[in-house]
Amino acid sequence: MLVPMMAKGRTPTPSEGGSTARRKQMSLKKLLIQRYGWISRVGKMMDESAPPEVSPVRRGYRGVMLQAGHIIPFSANGHSVLRKMLARFVGQDMEGLLICENINDPSNALLLDELTHTAFGLFKFSLECQDDRYLFRKFAPYQKLPSEVPRHRDDEEIIFGQASRSVGRPLPLLCNLHHAIARVLWASGAAENIAKAFADEDELRDAYGSASYFQRELRALPGLDELAIDGQDDTEDLYTEEGN
Template sequence: MNLDVPGDSDRPRSSSSNLTLASDVTTFVRPQLASYEPKNSGDSTIPVLQAFMDYLPPGGKKNLVADIAERKNDDELFQLSLSLVEGLLYRLKAHGKTPSITPSPHTGYKESVEKMASQITESASRNSQKWLKKACLSRDGNRCVISGSFDYDTAVKLGENHDDEIETELAHIIPFSVASYGTKEEHHTTSEIWANLVRYFPSLETRIGLTAESINDTRNAMTMDSILHKQFGNFRLALEPTSQENVYHIQLYRLPSGVKKHLPSNDMVTFRSHDPRYELPSAVLLGIHATVARILHVTGKGEEAERILREKEDIGVLASDGSTNVSTLLSLTNLSSRTATEQKPTNTAPHQPVDDKRENIR
């Protein structure tokens, strides 16, 4: 299955008169990035932009290159990088909302957010998740799609005994949280997130038509071992599409060592439908999840977010009942723009693509 093949639907929505869509469109902006002057030793602008250019699908890469080419100075490049971190990486990683996201400086951003806001008229509801969980269990044969272990609750209900019973959960691919809002401010944030998603992952809109209001679609959900679900939701585990339909390669990023026993030994997963009424998980959506996981890893933004949360837990900032808004906490700590005296230096050297053979960091 070919994902995100370049075509009319993947053409950039903004352009530079000098931009040519060569075989490697990133060549055009490399000198511009090379001349960037970091604000301090913790400035991750260039590693972030380079990682996105390396791993975005063709349509999203073209849009990003156009956005970079439009930038007139280092401050605008910094703002673009910050908007990607706050408007995509942290929102997906932290599963929550912040009062605001640094707006992208690209042409048409405000209009794209307004358009998205007009389309998102109702918050996603958890009321349908009981049905969705049941539908996914039926489609997935009452088993975790990765480990193949049988759902414990179903076994009890059926009066059966299985040697491999585990507790499963409903796992969203694109997190449910980015489609849920309660206030006007959260609605605006949700609109910004989805405007960024469809710009840098055009196939989300052009190929499968997933929207904030259809977040509870079976194409965006799976039955998953509760232990694996936590790692998948934290983007430490991803399912990368292969050339074979419904076959995926498991990508791992610094998992707890005990999790490995829940995974197939060959690091491969094949989806099979046990109920044709419900579509299998989308390769497009899993490709987006895998791309975000990789960018979080190579930029260090995933570990950076987790480190801040651990520090806050150590001093008792997080509520014991789990009610703390994680994304707001990240925003309040200025996670993406801390000064050199407040954070350990991050890599500012030019980013090098990760070798797939070395990618499974366990």
């Protein structure tokens, strides 16, 4: 389960993946801006396309292109093994939350800058929901986090929904699922090993071939779930489908 959660079947950005992916990503981003306003709740960055009338609040914020980042990866939509493992992990059916349009629902997304989005996808931090409060949880050392993330202290409450309550907040179940997986990844030491395997795969793809090299590195990791390894064929299919 841990491997495909970090795999490259990730959120398509507006600049890749074809016109359908761009439309869906931009539509989701617009909904998130309705909920948050033009400043990301995590990272405290302002979208560079913010209109002039919000300029008084630009002071102290650097303008960047914000993205809609999925809490549970976009890849779950087409990865049946991953969905089954997630259902076992939480003890309830996840199909209705993770397929078709629901994977792109605002309840499964955060508005983030690119570097913070990447750190979240690698489980370097998470959001834990307790008593209707969203708490920032740090896992990676601060020196391995993008400079925006250390603005938040561990256990800091992140407030969602100031701009519009017509768009739903992040679903607590999904936030807590991401948080639980992050705890397993960092407690086991697997997070950095898996991330390194993906980085090495990028560098050596031409020399070794994607699947064979990646699976060889994964099998070298102690205690890796065999089902996650077997599920790599599904993950490789997702790379092709999403243009990665």
